[in-house]
Amino acid sequence: MLLYLVWLLPLVGGVGLWAFGPQLKSWAGPIGSALVGVSFIATLFLWRDATAARALDVPLGSWLPGWSFGLLLDRLSLIWTLIITGVGFLIHVYSIGYMDRDRAFARFFAYMNFFVFAMLTLVLSDNVIGLLVGWGLVGLASYFLIGFWFYKPTAVAAARKAFVMNVVGDIGIMFAIFLIVAKLGGIGYGLIFANVGSAFTPHELFLVCLGLFIGCAAKSAQIPLHSWLPDAMEGPTPVSALIHAATMVTAGVYLVARFAPLWSASPDAQELVGAIGALTAIAGAILGCAQWDIKRILAYSTMSQIGYMIMGVGIGAYDAGVFHFLTHAFFKAQLFLGAGIIIHALADEQDVRRMGGLRKQMPFAFAAMLVGVLAISGVPGLSGFFSKDAVVYGALQTGHPWLYAVAVVTAGITAYYMFRLLFVTFFGAYRGAVDPSDLGIRHPELAGTAASPGHHPEEEEPHPHAPGWLMSAPVAILIVPTIAIGWLDFGSNSAWKQFFAGFFPRAADAAGAAPISEAVSTLLVLLAVAIGFAVAYARYGAPAALRGAIARLRTETIRMPGVLVNAYYFDAAFEALLVRPARALGGWFDRTVDPHVIDAGVREAAISAQWLGHLFRSFQTGLVRAYALTLAFGVACIVAYYALAFGGGR
């Protein structure tokens, strides 16, 4: 079966490269990439089966009656599979160039292949348990790759944080599974969707959706479970591109879209998810304005964009949300890979304050980033424009004017911080040689400037240079869909809408309910984008601003509000409310309750036994005759008993 091949090839790669990595040496990269590429091509061959009236469903086995497992390739999972294997393949190729000097080259590709396998398990599963298995395994792959440079304590901590927060999401899904199994006795999607209306009360349905959404929030970095995503940028840049931008973090979108029948049946859940998506979108965008680390800026933009998608699928505009996922996968991968080229060239420098003027030295990276920034900002003609517009207008169509307003404002902020990134990085003069303190950087070692010892063993001078073809080719290929793929959804009867026609349940509110037409809405969004661009240009891109760049960056760094620098204090709150109490309680159990409460009780019993022992010891005089006397006393007692019981009885 071809589908088995699609699914298992990356696993073969993951295990094989892990086991035989040292022997394969530099062949590990090409092999790993090739396996994912084959998987992609095999998926293309399955296109017809997947889009047939009855989607491809391959049984795998069963644990219990009702608990049977299988692989399901329908239109939704087809889109995801193509992105995972396709974009995954490009990023694999890119990694061959990016990771070439790392001593754990083979291990990297083992993890990457394993990730692809896990992600495929997630999207191909035809039941909730299989979904949860994939859900957990991608979390593990993400953990491995964030902590890839495991000698860096920050990477280790970030990996653990990501994993634990993702487990919080896992238990949300588990909770949903409890409800589903308790009500239906089975785990298959078909069973669930067939019984949505009959088996659940509205309250239960809301709980199921809530459980699923907790999983979704953790994986897709929605508030309040988002704080692991910026930290996850500790991983190598291709990882950030593949996992923390293009595929894994959008699993939440997949989840909501997959369970669309449930959401459509539960308006409360729709409101909740839509609101959280919008909140995340704007909160992430605001934080994106306050960051200086190029990857963290992109991370917050990812968070914000996923907020868009979640909002879209949450309020019932499923095909719009999924379309935004599709375009985002391309342009965000492109942005990260472009950023990777810069980071690679500057010997792991990630602070944009220490860049500047790279446009001339690195024209290719500039071109790639420019296209990406234009796309993400929603400049007309590029992919992001179409998909974002669809999501934003979807909010209005489904009757959520407040969410619509938030989405429009967010579009403006997005344009602002993305162009800010572009201007600071590529315009003006190169600031790599400027003393960090002049830029307001107080702790250079915390700003990501310390070169990691294992990654670049030979210390090299940061000098902007052009990337090798292995790195530039994937970026060049990605430029095409970044620009063009949006046209799939052009017009009211587009190819995209036809593809998903009848797949998702129709939103409750008809399209005619929107107070303004789509064209007006588009103009509003464009206005917001234009304002964002204008502000960014005035502050960072205009010739006047460029002349005083160093002083300006310094003031801005120093005056940055603490609430933004600390990302609204979410981490501090978690630390104070959950982590510290748990550790304190654990310490109390371990060091006080066990030895001084429970054992003390046991010890008291032992001490009383000892006291009894001392008492009896005094009888042990060592004199044989005393023992004999004691015996005689005992005999006398026994005899006395019988004498009294039987002798005196008559």
Place this chain on the structure above:
Amino acid sequence: MNVAPENYVALSAVLFFIGVVGVIARRNPLIMLMSIELLFNAANLALVTYARAWVNNAGHIFAFLVITVAAAEAAIGLAIVAVTFRKEPFVDVDEVSALRG
């Protein structure tokens, strides 16, 4: 059985009494051991009496076992006396108190 069994039992009790006094009052270990033999024999007498009275030779068996145990006890007891005597110039149970707790 022309003598009532009570008489035999009373005789057994008297012998037991003498044995007890001997064990406790004497300090010579050999005589103590002999007193213990007296105790055994008193018990045996009672056993045999009841066996005869109820025509059930389980009492005989038991008496036989008592004799066996008595033999074992005497052997070990005498061995202890012999060993103790080898260490001390005299044998006095009051002087041998290594078992003091």
Place this chain on the structure above:
Amino acid sequence: MIAFWILALLMIASAVFTVTARRPVHSVVGLLVNFIALAATYLTLQAEFLAVMQIVVYSGAILILFVFVIALLSSGVRPFDVGPDRMPRILVPAVVFAVLTLAGITVTALHTPVTVLQTTPTNGTTGDAGAFGSVANFGVALFADNLLAFEVTAFILMVAVIGVVLIAGDEGPGGVVRRRPKRVIKREPILKARPPSPELVEGSG
């Protein structure tokens, strides 16, 4: 009837003599008389096998063992109980307990007369083969009904033999047991606590 009283008086007298005799050798003689009288008493109770055993085992084996030990320890030369009497007034409670015991048994025995189920055993009188208390009768009871008890007894005897060899023997058979050096009995700790290794932070307290 008369035989019983004569034997009873003889046994009591010899027992008192055994307990009160100054020298162990005299005690042994008293004990011998006591045992023989007891054997005779057994005969009056139709326990002929036990009577024989009494003579053979007690008089023939155990008492001889006593005599040997007395001879071995040259009791004639040195007195036995020479140390200070640590429990001088022990006789008082001893007699009290003993009298209590005696009284108790006597009272019980007199107030609950033994019901004689069968005055004469059915299967013949003493001296007949297979009669009550005869060797055959006893043997059947011992080896058929009470085999386990017999085996256990054999085991006890074996333990006793080993114990005697261990306690008294200078050298056991084959030199297994050797003379132990005189030593102060020192109680060693059952568990030798090694000092805890410093790197092992227990409980990290």
Place this chain on the structure above:
Amino acid sequence: MTVTALVLGPLVIGLLLYLVPREHGGIARLVAVAVGAISFGLALYDPAAGDASVRWLSRPFAASFHLGFGPVSYWIVVLLALATFGAALAVTGPRSRALAAQLLILQGAMNGVFLAKDLLLFALFWDLMLIPVFLVLVEFAPHGRTAWKYLIYNLAGGLALLLATAAFGYLATTTDVIGKSLPAGTIGSVWGAWIFAGFAFAFLIKTPVFPFHTWMPETYAELPAPMVAVVSAVQSKAGLYGFLIVGLPFLAPEMARAQTLMFALGAIALIYGALASLVERDAKRVVAYSSLSHLGLIVLAVFSGSNLAIAGAVVYIVAHGLFSAVLFLALGAVEQREETRDLARLGGLGARNPKLAGALMLGALAALGLPGLAGFSGEILILTGLYRAGFVWPALVALVAVVLASAYMLRLFQGIMNGPEVPDLPERRDMTWTEALAIAPLVAGFVLLGINPAPLVARAAALAQPAPPALVSVRAVPEDSHAAGAR
């Protein structure tokens, strides 16, 4: 024949190993490895082995020397053979003869516990299995009181077990009951409560469950790695197994009555162990406390009376055995290299020991319930069963513990393997092939079991099939009414 060989073989061979000269510990070790492998082969080769039964006592109640495979015990015996095999391979050091011999004696005794079909025999083997652990603690533990603490706690349980068994036998007129059923009302409610109390006391100490657990961290920390692997893998399951084979069939009303209390104890153990292992610094004690947490979950499952949860409990019993053995063996290898178990002093080992890091990682992942490994398949069955039977709060508490598990297991793994290398520690070498051979079968076990626990589930269904009526009726939830309709 097979079952008798599984019990008596290791016992006798273990005793005979003391005839090997002390300095030839390697031979003793090889023999132990072979016995482990042969037991494994024997159990796999002859899964349908017949019972072996010899009449033993007829008064005051009937008892037999009756051994045989049961629905749960078969897999535990297989697990034990694997664990013994791995542990024997990991035996090293100057005193390996004693360790190898005691391992085999322990294996024989535990096979006896799990294969006994007679309660009295079960109780006797129960006490017998304390002895090897006690002797090894006496010889190897740095603190003398650990051994005594272990012995006293467990003997107290053993005594209660023996008394309860005697009372049971007196009432039922036979103790040859395991795997059979008794006519209703054989054990009256008055006696039933006392008998159950006796059994429960023994089982809870052995498992252990809060508040009887304090012997466990010390014992686990101070036993040598091979021994603790077997003890935590299998011995700790004896109590849970007892609840399954004695409690469920014969004392169902009492179990239903004790349900609330046991849920409370299990839930406390679940959270208590998790929080304690979140701060503990001694690596082996971290795993010990995590066992407390995991076994608390199984207690919840056993007392829920839900078929699904009990099937999950059986899967989790075997799974926990597999991954805790892996964890302890890997920690033993770490301790051997670094001569410390203090997480504050360890770190950065993974750079030079990738294989060892992989083994520890796999164990930790299974322990934290990573989907796809056996810990998960047991966990999800248990939790779903709990929720389905109407026990919402225990299921939610257990979910919290799942999150904590990921935190403490990663803390353990990262504390040892990740971070900058500690420079002043002795020479490091990666896993030797014997260590790999010891761990590999166990890892394979929990991977396979994670992918498909169906064989265990099928057997466990047989266990819970004559559904204990009193337990199920506590919360009448139709269990399988919808099951057939999956797609």
